[in-house]
Amino acid sequence: MLRLLWAASVRTRYFLRRYMPTNILLDLIRTRRGLKWGIPAMLLAAPYLLAASICTNLIANGGPGWLNLLVILFIWNALKFLIIGPVSLVLLFRIRIHEAAERRRVRRQSEAMKSARYATIGA
Template sequence: MLRLLWNLSIRVRLFLRTYMPTNILLNALRTRRGLKWGVPAMLIAAPYLLGAWLLTVWIADGGPGWLNLLVLLFIWNALKFLVNGPITMIVLIRARVAERRDRRLAERESTGYAISEDAPLLISSRA
């Protein structure tokens, strides 16, 4: 039974990541090219929160109760974008630091100033 539930949850997650628009966009934002758009994509949360507010007003004025599900969906999508922004910023900073480190290492190797571990350190007697 546990195996069946596990497999079902895997299939549902795969379906949601493949076909739901917000998940497709979040997957694109998690790529190296998309990381720079993570913080501006946080603004997408604003229309979702506005939509959730409008739906709650409609529900309070006598609208159908099933709209509460849409309110939850809108709030969930807004939270996904709000949380993803800082995460992509941190990942982007880490990627740029790693790229800069690799670029500097490549420049040192190309100029012949590569430091090997077994080479003795030369310390100048000048102070």
Template sequence: MIRLLWTLSNSVRYYFRRYVPSDRLLDTIRTRRGLKWGIPAMLVAVPYLLLANLCTTLLANGGPGWLNLVVLVCVWNSFKFLIAGPVSVVLLVRARIREAIERRPARVSSEMLPGADYSMAEAV
């Protein structure tokens, strides 16, 4: 039974990541080239919240009950985009630190001239 639930949840996750536009945009933001767009992508949450507000207003005035699902999806997507901003900043900082560490040995070896004596006596 647990295996069936696990398989079903993986299938749903794959389908959403493949075909739902908000998940595709978030996957693009999580790439190395897209990390710089994390903070501006937080602005995408605003239209979702406005749509959720509109739907709740319609529900309060006697709208159809299926609008509750629209509100749920809009709020969920807005949270995803609001969280994507700070997460992308952390991932960008980690990536830049990793890249600086990888460049460091190459920079040190290119600054040293072959055959030169780099002893402490010459520095004094």
């Protein structure tokens, strides 16, 4: 039974990760080229919060109860977009530090090779 539940949760996660638009967008933002779009993507939280507010008002005025599921979904997606902004900044900062260190390492190696060539020519 536990194995069946585990397999079902893995397949559900795979499906949601692969085909849901917000997850696709968040995966694209987490790439090296997409990290710069983390802060603007935070603005996408506003329409989700607006939709959650509208659904909440509909529920309060006697709307169907299944709208509660949409409220949860909208709030969850808004939180994902609010969190990706600071996370993308941290990831971009770490990658730029790593790239700068790599450039320094390559420059030092090339300078060492130049000095080794000049040492062999002068000897």
